[in-house]
Amino acid sequence: MEKEIKANIPKGNLQDKWSNYKAQAKLVSPNNRKKLEIIVVGTGLAGSSAAASLAEMGYKVKAFCFQDSPRRAHSVAAQGGVNAMKNYQNDGDSVYRMFHDTLKGGDFRSREANTYRLAECSASLIDQAVAQGVPFGREYSGYLKNRSFGGVQVSRTFYARGQTGQQLLLGAYQALMRQKEIGKIKLYARHEMLDLVLIDGKAKGIIARNLDTGKMERHAAHAVVLATGGFGKIYYLSTLAMGCNASAIWRAHKKGAFMANPSWTQIHPTSLPQSGPYQSKLTLMSESLRNDGRIWVPKAQNDQRPPHEIPENERDYYLERKYPSFGNLAPRDIASRAAKEQIDAGKGVGALKNAVYLDFKDAIHEYGKETIAERYGNLFSMYEKITGINAYQEPMKISPSAHFSMGGLWVDYDLMTNIPGLFAIGEANFSDHGANRLGANSLLQACVDGYYIAPYTLQNYLADQIQVPQSAINHPAFEIAENQAKKQLKEFVSCQGNKTSEEFHRELGKVLYDNCGLSRSAEGLQEAIQKIQQLRQEFKKNLLVPGDVEDINSELEKAGRVADYMELAELMCIDALQRNESCGAHFREEFQTDEGEALRNDKDFAFTAAWEWSGDSSSPILNKENLKFEFVQPTQRSYK
Amino acid sequence: MKIHLKVWRQKNRHTKGKMHDYTLTEVDEEMSFLEMLDMLNLQLAKKGERPVEFDHDCREGICGQCGVMINGIAHGPLKNTTTCQLHMRSFKDGDTIYVEPFQAKAFPVIRDLKVNRTSLDEIIAAGGYVSVNTGQAPEANTILVSHEEAENAFDAAACIGCGACVATCKNASAALFTGAKIAQLARLPQGKKESNKRTINMVNRMEDLDFGHCTNTEACQVECPQDISVLTIAEMNYEYNKAKLKD
Structure with a gap:
């Protein structure tokens, strides 16, 4: 039965909601905090910042990550920057404008109250990061510097060369290690969460596998926070790290947590193109390059000439032509789709004709090579390492690639899922970006969720848990969950087929990218659903996992992740299929304007699709959270 | 091929x-x-x-x-x-x-090729941070950091913690890794305040773990993916001596 769900948004004016919430939120006295235990899964920006902040407040925290050190979580890879409303540039920025940019960037498919809160908390994050010693770019005077990013007309992006994510994460990781040193945080690196444990309907712990030994572990807590990032790796070729996965949130979903808008994946316009069939990942080149680089393709199809031999009048700077007011800084969904359009029209460049040019010739001419090197030096050298090409002399070749999951676990205003005590923060939840995320808002959301929101909302929940004794790990719920997880691992190993999980993953990724990627159609999605079901059947019968369960075994780790992808992929297609409109990154071919832009249908689809697990991945239950726009009237998004 | x-x-x-x-x-x-x-x-x-x-x-x-x-x-x-x-x-x-x-x-x-590098995390835990809690920070532009200071700090902050410096060092010393963090924070006004305590704690931790001593062969910088300068080791030694004098 479809039911309407509520997000518990505080009453009042937009600008008062969060202050009202904080003023009324319940507190836990310092004496009681040390009696309450919190599990945080994932140590990227959201997880580390939440774990550190909660531990500083006095809670007992257990932090888990699958990497060998918390510092390696994929937040490190974010290059370009983090947005914050400081209006240091005096260019007309305000919290309202940032909120509006984010809401519009998301094509009016996010919650007003959450998006506003993101903009409202952004300024404090810069203060926090500077205090931690994050070396942001500076003017010669010593003041903080900004750059502009896609989809906005102000400069509100702070950056630390091309390694903003790494530097922010080091700040959060160091804060986490500081708490570990004084015993407030117990750290479990090389551990993977395999299941969520519910007792009386509340999240009370997890089952984790020690990846070094293969041993199962039970961990109990008063609340569980999932900060496990996005699942763009489901497309196999993506900008994500090899280990990024959906397993924690998917297993929570199978325990009852709703998955919201799972099909909304951002395809990033400036990644490096695929060069061969063996490729394991696509490297992202920061969107900040679009500040100075100009994107173009030859006007003629199949133009074989090298770029410098193509005269100006035979080049099509298609973003500048189609979107004159935003030009090369059009939002990601639009830039990616425009690139696909050119590539599909036979104007792609490179050996596989799957790329477009990103040209710095004019910028080098205008500012000099030195300035460009200072802005993007590490990106240019990274480009050269991967491709062997010097981008100071020759334009870069770039191509769209799966990147960010706007969808994720459904959460209310408190960032709590529909399972009491289970929170989802950062990219793992769905909340702030609507159908398309603006560049440099991802680091922001992860940090704001972890540093500023979870500490209030978790406490609000925990205040009622003081009287509830902590569950013992010998409770039957733990035993059942552990046995289930063990059984699945044994099945993988005993299957003894002849296809590895990586081979399955590649096939799945291709089906998904072709049919549930940059553009979707009802026909394609239906076909994809069938193929995914077949693939899932084959996976059950023909999987090859060498090695043992109770041992270090990276093939076994992959198998678990791919098994979850096999189910999630189908939900993504079902989600895309039910949404008979185009919005942001979700582009349904049947629903477009005469000019080929996304055609939204606010009358029928101004809702968040929150899918409920039914026990069978082919027949999920759709619940709707209607989006009410009280403060902003949705308009057709235009960047022309 | x-x-x-x-x-x-x-x-x-x-x-x-x-x-x-x-x-x-x-x-x-x-x-x-x-x-x-x-x-x-x-x-x-x-x-x-x-x-x-x-x-x-x-x-x-x-x-x-x-x-x-x-x-x-x-x-x-x-x-x-x-x-x-x-x-x-x-x-x-x-x-x-x-x-x-x-x-x-x-x-x-x-x-096989997998090793345990948690000892690097342990060094950071000993003091590789500015001791600031969430929520205490003043307005960011009240802490001015000159362009050069920020760039210098960044050069050291760029360390990715891979451990190549240790692996390549004939003594298996973690001096470059430790020096880079000490230097990054000592080069910034935010981090200077507790540099003495941080340096002593981090150096002591490094010695307690199974790392060797630095004998200045400088192989670490040669094989560092981020080209972290061995001058950060000199800076660590300087900060250490300074801290010991005050001790």
Whole structure:
């Protein structure tokens, strides 16, 4: 039965909601905090910042990550920057404008109250990061510097060369290690969460596998926070790290947590193109390059000439032509789709004709090579390492690639899922970006969720848990969950087929990218659903996992992740299929304007699709959270 | 191209390991080094053999999780390059490549090419931070940091914690890793305040763990993917002496 769900948004004016919430939120006295235990899964920006902040407040925290050190979580890879409303540039920025940019960037498919809160908390994050010693770019005077990013007309992006994510994460990781040193945080690196444990309907712990030994572990807590990032790796070729996965949130979903808008994946316009069939990942080149680089393709199809031999009048700077007011800084969904359009029209460049040019010739001419090197030096050298090409002399070749999951676990205003005590923060939840995320808002959301929101909302929940004794790990719920997880691992190993999980993953990724990627159609999605079901059947019968369960075994780790992808992929297609409109990154071919832009249908689809697990991945239950726009009237998004 | 591999296989830290020979015949020069290892692992899995365990994650040179000795050099022949960013175009048809784990007493082998580098986390835990709690920070522009100060701090902050400096050092010293964090924070006004305490705690921790002493061979900088300068080691020593005088 479809039911309407509520997000518990505080009453009042937009600008008062969060202050009202904080003023009324319940507190836990310092004496009681040390009696309450919190599990945080994932140590990227959201997880580390939440774990550190909660531990500083006095809670007992257990932090888990699958990497060998918390510092390696994929937040490190974010290059370009983090947005914050400081209006240091005096260019007309305000919290309202940032909120509006984010809401519009998301094509009016996010919650007003959450998006506003993101903009409202952004300024404090810069203060926090500077205090931690994050070396942001500076003017010669010593003041903080900004750059502009896609989809906005102000400069509100702070950056630390091309390694903003790494530097922010080091700040959060160091804060986490500081708490570990004084015993407030117990750290479990090389551990993977395999299941969520519910007792009386509340999240009370997890089952984790020690990846070094293969041993199962039970961990109990008063609340569980999932900060496990996005699942763009489901497309196999993506900008994500090899280990990024959906397993924690998917297993929570199978325990009852709703998955919201799972099909909304951002395809990033400036990644490096695929060069061969063996490729394991696509490297992202920061969107900040679009500040100075100009994107173009030859006007003629199949133009074989090298770029410098193509005269100006035979080049099509298609973003500048189609979107004159935003030009090369059009939002990601639009830039990616425009690139696909050119590539599909036979104007792609490179050996596989799957790329477009990103040209710095004019910028080098205008500012000099030195300035460009200072802005993007590490990106240019990274480009050269991967491709062997010097981008100071020759334009870069770039191509769209799966990147960010706007969808994720459904959460209310408190960032709590529909399972009491289970929170989802950062990219793992769905909340702030609507159908398309603006560049440099991802680091922001992860940090704001972890540093500023979870500490209030978790406490609000925990205040009622003081009287509830902590569950013992010998409770039957733990035993059942552990046995289930063990059984699945044994099945993988005993299957003894002849296809590895990586081979399955590649096939799945291709089906998904072709049919549930940059553009979707009802026909394609239906076909994809069938193929995914077949693939899932084959996976059950023909999987090859060498090695043992109770041992270090990276093939076994992959198998678990791919098994979850096999189910999630189908939900993504079902989600895309039910949404008979185009919005942001979700582009349904049947629903477009005469000019080929996304055609939204606010009358029928101004809702968040929150899918409920039914026990069978082919027949999920759709619940709707209607989006009410009280403060902003949705308009057709235009960047022309 | 055809590539002959000699790969270190070791079940765990308590058992003896040895080199195993493998030959790959269809290596593409556009492949990354790790994609070449993926290829090997796929072939091993299909034959029912256990794939080679190796660490990796982001595969774009920033997470610091990958890292093996390639022909005796940490991260292989290219300067300022992590293992994942090394491509097979750096080798030629018929080459024999030796692949071994990072070797240091402080980095015990977990299996094959995987080692345990938590000792680096332990050094950071001893003091590699500014002791500021969430919510205490003043307005960001009240702490002015000149362009040069910020850039200098960044040069040291760029360390990705891969441990190549330790692996390549004949003494297995973590001086470059530790020096980089001490220098980053000492170069910033936010971090200067507690530099004395931080330096002593981090240096002491480094000595308590199984790392060797620095004898200034400077091999660490040569093989550092981020080209962290050995001057950070000098800075660590300076900060240490300064702190001891005040002690």
